[in-house]
Amino acid sequence: MKFLPLICLLLAPWVHAVTLDDLQQRFTEQPIVRAHFEQTRTIKTMPQPLRSQGEMLIARDNGLLWDQKTPFPMQMMLTDTRMVQQVNGQPPQVITADNNPQMFQLNHLLRALFQADRRVLEQNFRISLQDKGDNRWALRLTPITSPLDKIFASIDLSGQQFLETIQLNDQQGDRTDIALSQHRLTPATLTHDEQQRFSAQ
Known part of the structure; x- marks a missing residue:
């Protein structure tokens, strides 16, 4: 019987392996998540990577707000119907499925990634999910539809x-x-400014 705890320890990761449904459920239970982001773009033809940072918000019922602070201000708002992007105080650019279907598809995908939307992910990718233990996980997405497969080799x-x-x-x-x-679940509702941005045309 002294071996039982060891056996349970070895089997635990398999018995409680994280699934895509688990991830979607986990993210669905978070109506609003705010976080700090740091983005690094590594381009083969450039000697130094491009770095930016700022704040983001993903709201389950509204969409995504992406506020880049450095190296220059850039705001993006993404919902199911449109994307609005404003760079450095310039007039906002509105992208919809009608006026730029490929760009809209790519940005719609971004929201699906943040929410682990199983339906969207399974339609567009071959999925490999690894349970890393301690409730940690890693997900590799390999595109199977165009234009994603022409743009991305993989998304991790x-x-x-x-x-x-x-x-x-x-x-x-x-x-x-x-x-x-710096993920934050409070406040659990949108601020007045956030509501205004989602409702802006």
Whole structure:
């Protein structure tokens, strides 16, 4: 009987392995998540990577807010119907499925990544999910639909309670790394300013 705890320890990761349903459920239970992001873009033809950072918000019922602070201000708002991007105080650019279907598809995918939307992910990727133990997980997505398979070689995500890292590996050999930290679940409702941004046309 003294071996039983050891056997339970060895079997535990398999018995309680994290599944894609678990991830979607975990993220669905977080109506609003705010976090700090640091993004590093590594391009083969450039000697130094491009770095940016700022704050992001993912709201289950509204969409995604992406506020880059450095090296220049850039705001992006993404919902199911449109994407609005404003760079350095310039007039906002509105992208919809009608006026730029490929760009809209890519940005719609970004929201699906943050929410582990199983339906969207399974439609567009071959999925490999690894249980890293201690409730940690790693997800590799390999595109199976166009234009995603022409742009990305793979997309890697990892985290625990929250999504913590995203790595976009493109077909040209360039890479974008996004690290998310300082996750916050409160306030659990949108502020007035956040509501205004989602409702802006």
